Amino acid sequence: MAITQKTDDIQRQQQATKWDTERSVELYGVRDWGSDYFDISADGNAVVSIQFGDSTVQVPIIDIVNGMKERGLEMPAVLRIENLLDQRIKQLNEAFANAIKQADYQSYYRGVFPIKVNQQCHVIEEIADFGRHYHHGLEAGSKAELIIALSQLKDHDSLIICNGYKDAEFIDLGLYARQMGIPCFFVIETLSELPIILARSAALGIEPLIGVRIRLASMVEGHWNEDSGDRSIFGLSTNALLDVVEQLKQSNMLHCLQMLHSHLGSQIPNIRNIRTGVLEACRFYTGLIEEGAPMGYIDLGGGLAVDYEGTRTNTTHSMNYSLEEYCSNIVETIQESFEPLGIAHPVIVSESGRALVAYSSMLLFNILDVRDHKPGKLPETLPEDSHDLLGNLFYVLQNVTLKNLQECYNDSLYYRDEMREEFHRGQSSLRERALAENISLAILEKISELLPQATRISPELETLPELLSDIYYGNFSLFQSLPDIWAMDQIFPIMPIHRLGEEPTRNAVLADITCDCDGKIDSFAHADGIRKTLPLHALKDNEEYYLSVFLVGAYQETLGDLHNLFGDTNVVSVHINEDGSFDFVREFHGDSIADVLSYVEYDPKVMEEQFRRIAEQAVRDGKITVSVRQQILKAFREGMQGYTFFER
Numbered sequence: 053m054a055i056t057q058k059t060d061d062i063q064r065q066q067q068a069t070k071w072d073t074e075r076s077v078e079l080y081g082v083r084d085w086g087s088d089y090f091d092i093s094a095d096g097n098a099v100v101s102i103q104f105g106d107s108t109v110q111v112p113i114i115d116i117v118n119g120m121k122e123r124g125l126e127m128p129a130v131l132r133i134e135n136l137l138d139q140r141i142k143q144l145n146e147a148f149a150n151a152i153k154q155a156d157y158q159s160y161y162r163g164v165f166p167i168k169v170n171q172q173c174h175v176i177e178e179i180a181d182f183g184r185h186y187h188h189g190l191e192a193g194s195k196a197e198l199i200i201a202l203s204q205l206k207d208h209d210s211l212i213i214c215n216g217y218k219d220a221e222f223i224d225l226g227l228y229a230r231q232m233g234i235p236c237f238f239v240i241e242t243l244s245e246l247p248i249i250l251a252r253s254a255a256l257g258i259e260p261l262i263g264v265r266i267r268l269a270s271m272v273e274g275h276w277n278e279d280s281g282d283r284s285i286f287g288l289s290t291n292a293l294l295d296v297v298e299q300l301k302q303s304n305m306l307h308c309l310q311m312l313h314s315h316l317g318s319q320i321p322n323i324r325n326i327r328t329g330v331l332e333a334c335r336f337y338t339g340l341i342e343e344g345a346p347m348g349y350i351d352l353g354g355g356l357a358v359d360y361e362g363t364r365t366n367t368t369h370s371m372n373y374s375l376e377e378y379c380s381n382i383v384e385t386i387q388e389s390f391e392p393l394g395i396a397h398p399v400i401v402s403e404s405g406r407a408l409v410a411y412s413s414m415l416l417f418n419i420l421d422v423r424d425h426k427p428g429k430l431p432e433t434l435p436e437d438s439h440d441l442l443g444n445l446f447y448v449l450q451n452v453t454l455k456n457l458q459e460c461y462n463d464s465l466y467y468r469d470e471m472r473e474e475f476h477r478g479q480s481s482l483r484e485r486a487l488a489e490n491i492s493l494a495i496l497e498k499i500s501e502l503l504p505q506a507t508r509i510s511p512e513l514e515t516l517p518e519l520l521s522d523i524y525y526g527n528f529s530l531f532q533s534l535p536d537i538w539a540m541d542q543i544f545p546i547m548p549i550h551r552l553g554e555e556p557t558r559n560a561v562l563a564d565i566t567c568d569c570d571g572k573i574d575s576f577a578h579a580d581g582i583r584k585t586l587p588l589h590a591l592k593d594n595e596e597y598y599l600s601v602f603l604v605g606a607y608q609e610t611l612g613d614l615h616n617l618f619g620d621t622n623v624v625s626v627h628i629n630e631d632g633s634f635d636f637v638r639e640f641h642g643d644s645i646a647d648v649l650s651y652v653e654y655d656p657k658v659m660e661e662q663f664r665r666i667a668e669q670a671v672r673d674g675k676i677t678v679s680v681r682q683q684i685l686k687a688f689r690e691g692m693q694g695y696t697f698f699e700r
């Protein structure tokens with residue numbers, strides 16, 4: 053035993069000397085999913101890369117984390133890189149502009165950001181601010197979102213697109229925007245909206261800009277595809293569409309119908325589906341022109357995907373096309389549809405949310421604890437009078453070879469379970485059971501180490517490394533910060549942000565601190581497909597180990613819930629400068645315990661008073677002194693003001 057242990061260590065060391073950051077780049081696939089924004093530096097740190105003209109500035113994320121610590125912003129935290137948001141707005145708009153130029157398309161592109169994808173004030177402000185140059189507008193799906201759009205957009209060439217159910221109040225706001233010269237479209241999703249729009253328009257004497265959302269028959273692959281096809285809950289059926297046209301004609305308002313709207317769903321992995329959808333939308337557009345509507349705008353909704361896996365395939369969490377292909381496919385399909393018919397090229401509108409904001413945020417957290425499945429120290433030999441089952445297990449342990457892996461696997465589990473039975477019946481002791489489990493684990497570990505050399509492996513043995521993997525407990529709540537992992541089995545790239553020059557010798561699944569069995573991450577993106585475990589580094593004493601979940605800017609921040617009353621995390625926005633320095637442009641301290649308690653209708657003041665009475669009674673009963681009472685009340689008050697997550 054001792055001897056094998058030693059050779060293992062030597063092998064490990066030899067491997068460790070061979071490890072370098074390039075191998076980490078490959079292992080974590082950072083250049084595949086990082087889209088030039090993330091990389092690993094030569095000294096083993098994850099970096100954010102920002103392009104300034106021809107030069108690239110790289111900032112280690114760990115430096116930003118250290119800066120956060122100095123400012124009292126503890127883990128977990130959402131880190132937003134403002135530059136990445138700007139970069140994405142620029143790339144999307146320029147990709148469309150290039151496609152339009154290349155095709156000699158006779159109109160232009162107008163993007164709108166769907167507020168629901170990330171409503172956070174700083175994100176919307178930055179999009180409105182930086183996007184102004186490209187007249188990038190906003191899409192609102194509710195009154196609250198329309199109010200955000202009206203207060204944030206300062207450019208009257210940017211569109212506001214109103215989707216969702218609209219009541220009279222919503223419509224009045226949109227009409228007033230129209231009166232002030234803001235191009236604000238009402239997209240009709242159901243027949244019942246139209247009479248309200250017509251009535252409010254007549255009452256206020258303001259003509260609306262109207263779009264119609266159609267229900268495409270084209271079906272779409274992927275996770276979020278329920279927005280497409282006949283059963284979609286959104287959009288007008290063909291019959292309802294003609295009804296809208298009829299009502300508009302009757303009220304002499306057909307000239308207000310200027311936009312065709314379609315949304316195929318989010319995260320569309322296959323470019324073919326996009327092309328088919330655009331083609332069908334063009335047919336509807338043509339039909340409406342034939343009905344006498346002026347039209348002028350074609351809005352293709354969202355759907356532009358993010359390659360979370362980095363595999364460039366048409367699987368759910370990936371995409372088989374580039375941004376440039378997406379744009380040129382849309383531009384060319386529209387052009388090819390309308391050219392033969394002599395229809396003027398419409399303004400192309402898209403509502404990309406995910407692709408615009410996903411890259412700009414990451415969730416950072418530290419590891420609190422590790423539970424490994426390593427066997428404890430085993431005796432060199434067993435005492436003479438040992439339990440028979442222990443003898444059997446020990447024999448198996450000493451005789452594992454490449455040839456009998458399956459047999460040893462079966463035996464180790466069999467004897468271990470027999471021992472558990474004996475324990476049940478009171479025929480073996482706690483110590484005997486513990487030793488049996490330990491030896492069994494040592495056998496499984498030996499088998500697992502030999503597996504890579506084995507030629508044929510049973511499915512049972514294939515899952516062994518997973519069974520033996522560690523659990524790394526992270527300081528975050530899945531339900532609060534990564535709801536789509538829990539709700540939709542979403543995959544996000546996850547990687548340590550430092551120590552990437554060292555070999556990660558452990559295989560782990562991640563658990564959050566909610567102690568809920570659903571609060572774990574056990575699917576990880578990998579070049580060969582999805583993996584059940586993530587290679588990580590062994591923890592060092594007195595040193596934090598930080599991980600980052602990347603590409604979490606879309607849909608994660610406001611969907612989260614208060615499971616176990618873990619609240620909002622700290623949020624930091626950073627702007628990276630050309631000289632490699634960075635500014636903390638925004639800091640938000642996450643919820644305190646008092647905050648989350650008040651969300652569920654407790655009054656922290658009342659609670660403190662109730663607790664004070666309990667402490668006072670304890671003084672009266674002689675259980676504590678007054679000065680201890682003061683200490684206890686202080687701890688209670690400080691607890692109330694503290695962060696909901698684990699504080700060091």
Ligand SMILES: *Cc1c(COP(=O)(O)O)cnc(C)c1O
Binds near residue numbers: 215315317354404407
């Ligand atoms: C959600 C949504 C979007 C955003 O879709 P992404 O795939 O995130 O780009 C756009 N338009 C509408 C109508 C939506 O409901």
